[in-house]
Amino acid sequence: xxxxxxxxxxxxxxxxxxxxxxxxxxxxxxxxxxxxxxxxxxxxxxxxxxxxxxxxxxxxxxxxxxxxxxxxxxxxxxxxxxxxxxxxxxxxxxxxxxxxxxxxxxxxxxxxxxxxxxxxxxxxxxxxxxxxxxxxxxxxxxxxxxxxxxxxxxxxxxxxxxxxxxxxxxxxxxxxxxxxxxxxxxxxxxxxxxxxxxxxxxxxxxxxxxxxxxxxxxxxxxxxxxxxxxxxxxxxxxxxxxxxxxxxxxxxxxxxxxxxxxxxxxxxxxxxxxxxxxxxxxxxxxxxxxxxxxxxxxxxxxxxxxxxxxxxxxxxxxxxxxxxxxxxxxxxxxxxxxxxxxxxxxxxxxxxxxxxxxxxxxxxxxxxxxxxxxxxxxxxxxxxxxxxxx
Amino acid sequence: xxxxxxxxxxxxxxxxxxxxxxxxxxxxxxxxxxxxxxxxxxxxxxxxxxxxxxxxxxxxxxxxxxxxxxxxxxxxxxxxxxxxxxxxxxxxxxxxxxxxxxxxxxxxxxxxxxxxxxxxxxxxxxxxxxxxxxxxxxxxxxxxxxxxxxxxxxxxxxxxxxxxxxxxxxxxxxxxxxxxxxxxxxxxxxxxxxxxxxxxxxxxxxxxxxxxxxxxxxxxxxxxxxxxxxxxxxxxxxxxxxxxxxxxxxxxxxxxxxxxx
Numbered sequence: 001x002x003x004x005x006x007x008x009x010x011x012x013x014x015x016x017x018x019x020x021x022x023x024x025x026x027x028x029x030x031x032x033x034x035x036x037x038x039x040x041x042x043x044x045x046x047x048x049x050x051x052x053x054x055x056x057x058x059x060x061x062x063x064x065x066x067x068x069x070x071x072x073x074x075x076x077x078x079x080x081x082x083x084x085x086x087x088x089x090x091x092x093x094x095x096x097x098x099x100x101x102x103x104x105x106x107x108x109x110x111x112x113x114x115x116x117x118x119x120x121x122x123x124x125x126x127x128x129x130x131x132x133x134x135x136x137x138x139x140x141x142x143x144x145x146x147x148x149x150x151x152x153x154x155x156x157x158x159x160x161x162x163x164x165x166x167x168x169x170x171x172x173x174x175x176x177x178x179x180x181x182x183x184x185x186x187x188x189x190x191x192x193x194x195x196x197x198x199x200x201x202x203x204x205x206x207x208x209x210x211x212x213x214x215x216x217x218x219x220x221x222x223x224x225x226x227x228x229x230x231x232x233x234x235x236x237x238x239x240x241x242x243x244x245x246x247x248x249x250x251x252x253x254x255x256x257x258x259x260x261x262x263x264x265x266x267x268x269x270x271x272x273x274x275x276x277x278x279x280x281x282x283x284x285x286x287x288x289x290x291x292x293x294x295x296x297x298x299x300x301x302x303x304x305x306x307x308x309x310x311x312x313x314x315x316x317x318x319x320x321x322x323x324x325x326x327x328x329x330x331x332x333x334x335x336x337x338x339x340x341x342x343x344x345x346x347x348x349x350x351x352x353x354x355x356x357x358x359x360x361x362x363x364x365x366x367x368x369x370x371x372x373x374x375x376x377x378x379x380x381x382x383x384x385x386x387x388x389x390x
Numbered sequence: 391x392x393x394x395x396x397x398x399x400x401x402x403x404x405x406x407x408x409x410x411x412x413x414x415x416x417x418x419x420x421x422x423x424x425x426x427x428x429x430x431x432x433x434x435x436x437x438x439x440x441x442x443x444x445x446x447x448x449x450x451x452x453x454x455x456x457x458x459x460x461x462x463x464x465x466x467x468x469x470x471x472x473x474x475x476x477x478x479x480x481x482x483x484x485x486x487x488x489x490x491x492x493x494x495x496x497x498x499x500x501x502x503x504x505x506x507x508x509x510x511x512x513x514x515x516x517x518x519x520x521x522x523x524x525x526x527x528x529x530x531x532x533x534x535x536x537x538x539x540x541x542x543x544x545x546x547x548x549x550x551x552x553x554x555x556x557x558x559x560x561x562x563x564x565x566x567x568x569x570x571x572x573x574x575x576x577x578x579x580x581x582x583x584x585x586x587x588x589x590x591x592x593x594x595x596x597x598x599x600x601x602x603x604x605x606x607x608x609x610x611x612x613x614x615x616x617x618x619x620x621x622x623x624x625x626x627x628x629x630x631x632x633x634x635x636x637x638x639x640x641x642x643x644x645x646x647x648x649x650x651x
Contacts, residue, residue, distance in 0.1 A: 003517055004510050006503065013505030301501040304463060305561075306491030306518050308484070384490075385463040387497055388454050388573045 007318035010291060021287040025327020026334065028280025028367065032273050032360050033335035039269035040356065041348040045178040046259050047252045048349045049114070049185070050245075052175070054124045055091070055216030056225055057232070058251040062241045064213075066258040067180040070096070072211035073240045081215070081232055081242075086223035091120040092212035094193045097182060102152035103160040109150050110182035113141070113162070115193030122216060127173040128187060134170035135189045142171040146347045147184020154184070162186070163196050177347035179259070184347065215240075277367055284323060284371035288316055292378045297387055304384035312379045320372030324364045331364075332357065408475070410569050410601040411437040411460055416469035418455060429455050430624045433469075439568065442595050442602045442614055447621035453605045454573065456621065460603065461571045462489040474568055491518050494562030494600075496572040496591075500554040502546045508533060508557045509542040515561045532560045536590055552583025559587065563594060570595070572604040576611055588614045612636070 012018045046067070059081060061071040078090040094115040099108040116122040118132045127142070134140055141162070145154045152158070158169040175185050188196075190209070197207040219228060225244050232242040243251040260266055292299065299312055339350040418430035429452045437443055447453050458464045459471060462478055465486060471478045474492055481489070502511045512529035521528070533542050536556040546554050555575060562570055572591070576584030588611045595602045604615075612618060618635040620628040630638070 002522065004506065004513055006506070006514070009505040009510075010503065295503065297497075297499060297501045298503050301495070301497065302514065303487075304461070304490060304495050305493075305515055306487055308487050383463075385458040387495075387499075387501065388458050388461075388463070 007315045008322055010295065010315075011319050011322055021323060022327050022330065024283040024287060025280065025323050025364070025368070026331035028276055028283055029328050029331025029360065029364050030334050030338070031276030031279060032363055033331065034338060035269045035272040035276055036356065036360065037335065037339055037342065037350055037352075039265060039273070041342065041346075041350045042179075042265050042269075043256055043259060044351055045176060045347075045349040046180075047256050048176050048178065049181070050252045050255055052123055052125065053093075053214070053216055053245070054121050054218070056219045056245055057087075057217040057229055058243045058245055059090075059215035059217065059232075059236075059240050060213070060243070060251075062239055064241075066255055067095075067178070070205075070213075072207075072213050073215070075210055075212045075215075077236055077240050078212065078215045078217075080236060081217055084228065084231060084235065086219050086228050087217050088220045089120070089218040091116060091122050091216045091218075092190070092209075093122060093214040093216065094190060094197075094207065095213040096193070096197050096207060098163040098196065100151055100183070100186070101161040102150065103158055104152045107150075108161075109148075109184075111147065111151060111162075111184045111186055112181040113186045113188060113193065113196070115188045115190050117190045121218075123173075123187065125173050127171060131171035135187070136191070137168075137170070139166055139192060139195065140168050140170045141186040141188040141192065142173050143169050144175045144177075144185035144187075144347075145172040146174055146176040146343075148177060148347050149345075151184045163200055165196055167196075176343075176349050277363060280364065280367040281371050281374075284320065284368050285374050287323065288319055288371055288375035289378060291319065292316065292375055296382065299379050300382045300384050300387040303382060304387055309380045312382075313376050316376040316379060317369065317372045320368035320375075321365070324361075324368035328361055328364050332360075408439075409436040409472075410439050410474060411435070411603070412470070412472040413460075414470040416456075416459070416466060416471055418452075418459060418464075418466060418468065420455075428624065430459075433626055435619070435626065435629075437601050437603060439601055440595065440599045441616045442592060442604065443617045443619060444612060444615040445603060445605045445619045445621060446607065446612075447627070451621045452624040453621050457571055457573060457603065457605055460569075461493055461495065462486040491565075492567055492569070494565070494567040494570040496555075496559055496562045496570065496575045498574040498577050500546070500558040500578075502554060502557055502561075504546050507543045507545055508538060508549065508560075511546070511557055512561045512564050515564050519565055528564055529560070532564045533557070535563075535594070536560045550583075552579050552586060555579060555583070555587055556590065559590065563598075566598060566600075568600050570600055570602045572602065572606075574606055574608070575604065576606065576608045581610060584608065584611060 059073065059077055061073040063069065064071040075092050078092055081087055082090045096113050097110050098113055100111040101108045118135045131142055135142065143154050147154050154172060156169055156171055160167060173187060177184060199206060219225065229242050229244050236242065243254065245251050302312065336352055339352055342348065343350040413433050413435040416430055416433040417428060419426050419428050421427055433456065445453050459466050460473055462473065465481060466479045469479065473489060476489060478489065509526065509529040512532060513525045516525040516528050530539065530542050533539055536559055538553060538556055541549060541553060576587055579587060591602060592614045612632055612635065615632050618630060618632055619626065
């Protein structure tokens with residue numbers, strides 16, 4: 001036999017009140033999930049294209065501080081890099097923004113065009129690999145089905161205009177938007193890229209195969225990336241930057257760090273998350289305090305018959321922990337729903353990783369603990385002598 | 391006011407038996423500094439096992455204060471107060487909690503947890519003894535002694551006022567305390583339920599040989615007492631048998647006092 005589970009029974013005794021309490025905690029959990037979700041989505045989305053690129057080492061213009069900066073580098077550098085021991089392949093990626101006409105509304109929206117030689121394994125996504133032949137046809141492209149709704153229907157067969165030139169959509173892929181992508185992404189062959197961007201008019205930059213935006217290097221298995229990166233840095237002219245793809249000093253980490261350090265996203269959403277946390281503390285405190293106040297004479301009686309403060313402290317803290325668990329579960333489920341919704345509407349990457357779930361649960365737990373610690377003072381001050389002569 | 395102020399050791403059982411409660415020259419004050427106010431003056435009193443003692447007196451006379459001091463719910467500082475062989479004066483909070491575990495408390499309100507069944511409410515008291523294995527059996531046993539065997543798994547909301555008070559009594563009795571302190575246990579009950587409750591207490595006191603100290607204004611139940619103590623303005627006014635009490639408080643001679651009661 002166990003101890004009578006007083007905390008649990010007190011909490012669930014009044015069903016209606018219990019559901020309201022749970023909803024309160026769930027709401028605080030939802031707030032925290034949403035705000036950290038938006039923050040992470042904005043950060044994660046910046047690197048979703050980069051982390052799909054199939055390369056071990058990246059070469060970019062030294063001035064390309066982030067993906068937003070349209071600085072290209074001389075494609076010669078890629079051929080030079082190819083001469084180094086351990087470099088298996090070097091691929092050029094061309095990136096440009098262009099106006100895309102929504103075929104339904106006839107309004108133009110900027111989108112990002114990613115171009116490369118379809119024979120190069122740059123973006124090894126199954127949908128893309130399956131459309132290699134179609135991409136080689138003139139004036140064709142594939143569209144990101146997670147582009148924002150403003151670009152119109154994101155499906156195969158759409159014929160519209162890109163940079164005032166007719167384009168046919170021959171397939172879709174799934175990537176998602178970020179700060180640099182505008183309203184969505186297109187993938188096309190390098191040949192088509194030339195057709196669209198070689199001669200766009202006097203105000204626009206003329207693109208050619210002489211420059212590339214990102215250079216991808218594949219290395220032969222067994223090569224040490226760090227030594228190769230060092231060798232490339234020493235061997236190549238100083239106008240390019242050589243970075244490993246992954247790792248703390250890598251290209252992906254650098255992009256994420258840029259947005260973390262140069263925008264207010266982190267501050268704003270951390271502030272909002274903290275507010276969700278505080279709202280949670282107040283809500284849970286209210287719930288626990290009401291329980292203590294409603295059962296004041298019963299708790300005082302327990303003290304009178306010989307229960308000590310530690311026991312009552314335990315009861316209130318148990319209530320707090322039970323609330324944190326029971327409120328967290330619905331909060332998590334609703335948040336998952338909102339994450340899907342948010343991803344569908346914005347094209348941003350909303351990831352609900354185990355670590356983030358654990359983090360938010362820890363915050364919920366601490367939130368309930370703080371509330372419990374404040375509410376418990378009421379019980380501890382209870383003077384059992386006052387139960388007499390009421 | 392003809393009642394003599396009786397000496398503290400005489401009434402009730404022979405003096406040889408060890409007293410459950412032994413009070414000597416107890417003074418008690420509320421507040422401190424300029425606001426310090428004395429509420430109990432030089433109380434000396436012995437209560438013996440098997441006795442039912444009723445404490446009466448006008449409100450503000452210090453009855454409840456004396457009850458809470460004996461119940462180790464307040465710490466006494468002046469004089470001597472021995473409860474169940476243990477001196478309470480000068481004890482710390484932690485030790486007072488220990489003492490309280492050996493005392494059964496019955497309050498005016500039943501103070502049962504609405505979320506727990508009758509049996510669970512009683513089990514809360516059993517758990518204090520660390521007996522987790524037999525707690526259910528003990529609770530059911532005591533509930534059947536107070537006539538609530540059938541209602542063991544009912545929550546308080548499904549019980550009548552008298553039944554709830556009987557559950558509270560079961561909770562006070564379940565650990566077989568040597569001392570039971572009751573504060574107006576019948577005040578919230580109708581005549582019949584009130585009578586049932588005190589008869590039950592009387593019966594249990596005789597059977598288990600415990601001391602019962604009860605504060606009450608309820609004239610209907612004075613007859614169960616072995617002794618009646620009257621407290622006025624913090625002083626022990628009289629200590630007599632129910633018969634003496636009834637005589638001295640006969641309406642003819644003491645109209646005014648009846649109003650106060």
